[in-house]
Amino acid sequence: MKIKADTGVCVGAGMxxxxxxxxxxxxxxxxxxxxxxxxxxxxxxxxxxxxxQLCPSGALSIEE
Amino acid sequence: MTEAIPGLTYTTARERPFDPPDELTRVREETPLHRMIYADDHEGWLVTGYALARAVLAHPSFSTRPELLHPPIQNRLIKMKEFTTPPGFFIRMDPPDHTRFRKLLTGQFTVRRMKQLEPRIEQITNDRLDAMERQGGPVDLVQAFAMPIPSLVICELLGVPYDDRERFQRDSAVMLSLRSTPEQAKAAMDDLLGYLRDLVRRKRAEPSDDLLGGLVAGGELNDEELAGVGLLLLVAGHETTANMLGLGTFALLTNPKQLAAVRDDPAVVEGAVEELLRYLTIIHIGPVRTAVEDVDLGGHLIKAGEAVTIAAAVANRDPERFGEAETLDVSRPVHGHLTFGHGVHQCLGQQLARAEMRIAYPALLRRFPGLRLAVPAEDVPMRSDMAIYGVHRLPVTW
Incomplete structure (x- = not known):
């Protein structure tokens, strides 16, 4: 798996x-x-x- | 099924202290999305199912802007609409305005920063327990423990003098009371804003090493915006954890096995806090949103301009998501509850609240292993009349 994170979308909730x-x-x-x-x-x-799944802003995704 | 109960209106009136109103639960058992009549006669929607609640909160087409809001009940939401929301009150802004304010603050509330605060939270908690021990029971746990801990913590974090608490706790209570007239609520808000404007001016003259001082020094916000940000953080920092500590202790005292697990097993505490947040859901009104364009929600068309109220307390009891959701079980693995919300507005201070609760519940129960109610459970006055649910008082002894 490869994790992708979009810091432009992230709201810093910390989940x-x-x-x-x-x-x-x-x-x-x-x-x-x-x-x-x-x-x-x-x-x-x-x-x-x-x-x-818990990320409130949808900033995280996984590339298989 | 969206018309199962014709003329449905929202309610905060409960049959039992820890369970959401039966009528709202009955709606969820019929359908996750139902038509609802708002306090201003607007015909909008009520969401009771977990999956749809999460979908609405994450959807960019639902707004929190006050000028679009319809109030689910006659309460301060109507007041927030009639009165200009203060500048900097970013819980009532959509992106990108919301983003601008939130990004200035998120660095101060990270998981790591909150971990660094833990020794200080422990010290504050122990000071309160020492004071309770000296005083002897019975005491009102709200005044002796549940309120002072988050109040001291948020005051130190923001840089608000705790000695001024009588004024801002009184204003905050009036703002959040569903019994306050619009005029009373506005006067309380104006008083608190005036207090915070003075505080910001003092910090401009004399720099301070705290959150508000840092924002002043950062130079991105003007004094009006700083006062609005301060208002939001001060009120949110007080009324949330305080009510969780009071109501959570009440719930544990009436569930002795669950109480014993939290007291005796440190491995349970983290999950117990999440379960108490889910089971008790002190956010008993909303969140409320308004569609800014037509949205398809679970096969139903929500039209632009229509309001959607999420019954978070009922969605957090959705068996499709949480299994035996009507039972308090502090040992169950629970995550994803909606008590801190979801989407871009998810609670900024949630990691602080977790730290406070993870420290305060077990510390209280270990210091006073014989802790018990000092009045019959049915005599504990519940906060059905406040914007945030909890107990008004919790007389306990040990």
Whole structure:
């Protein structure tokens, strides 16, 4: 999987960083998503999919 | 099925303190989307199903602008429409105006920043517990614990003197009371805005290392906008976590097994906070939106100009999404509830609220293992008359 993040759409709610802190962080400047690991291991796949689903702004997507 | 109950109107009147009004639940059992008559006789919509609620909140064609709003009940929403919403009050703006304000603030409310606040929240919580212990029971948990913790935290974060709390807590209560006349609500809002304008002016003269001080120094907002932003954050920071702490403790005290799990098992606390947020949904009116163009919603046409009220408390009990949703089960894995909303307006302070609740609930229950109600449960006064649900008072002893 490959994670795509659109910081122009992101509203900085932090659901991704809350759900998978190993993969997502937030910018100190405006709180928008920072992808720490765009190609996470299979062991984190379920959590990453949940983070994508929880994202309130639709800023996250997954390319298989 | 969108006409199952002809002439349906919204209600905040509950049969039981922790469950949303039965009539709204009955609507959800019939249909996720129903016609509804608004307080200004507008014929709009009520959304009770989880999937449609989420769809509306994420959809760019639904607006929160006050001039488009129809009030689901005779309450402050009508007042917000009649009176100019103050500049900087970005919860009532659509993108891109909303984006401009929100982006200035989101960096201050990140998961990591809120984690850095945890030691201070713990200290504030312990100070309140010490004070309760010194005083001895019975005490009103709202005044002794639920209100002071988020109030102190948001005051320190924003840079608002806590010593002024009598004034802004009173104004905030009048603004949020469904019993206030429009004139009373407007006077309270104007008083609070005046207070915040003075505070902003002082910060302009004397820089301060806090959120409002930072916004002043940033130079992007004028004093009117800064006061509006301050109003939104101050009121939202007070009334939300405070009511979750009060109502959540009440719910746990009437569910001893759930209470014991939160008290004794640290691994449960994170999920317990999400479950309490879902089960109690203190946002008991709305959110409310207005379609700015025709939208197809679940096979029904919502016409431009029509209002949609989301019954978040009922959607959060949707069995299609949450299974045995009528039961409080702090051990269940729960995520995706709508208590913080969804879409671009999802609660800015949600990570702060989580941090406060994750610290405060277990700290209270561990300090006072014998905590119990000091009055019969049916005598606890509920906030059905306020814009945000909860308990007015919670007399407890230990």
């Amino acid at each position: 991704c960083a809350l759900t998978v802190p190993e993969v997502f962080d937030q910018s100190d400047d405006d709180g928008t998503v920072v992808v720490l690991d765009p190609d996470p291991p299979a062991s984190r796949e379920a959590a990453v999919r949940r983070a994508v």
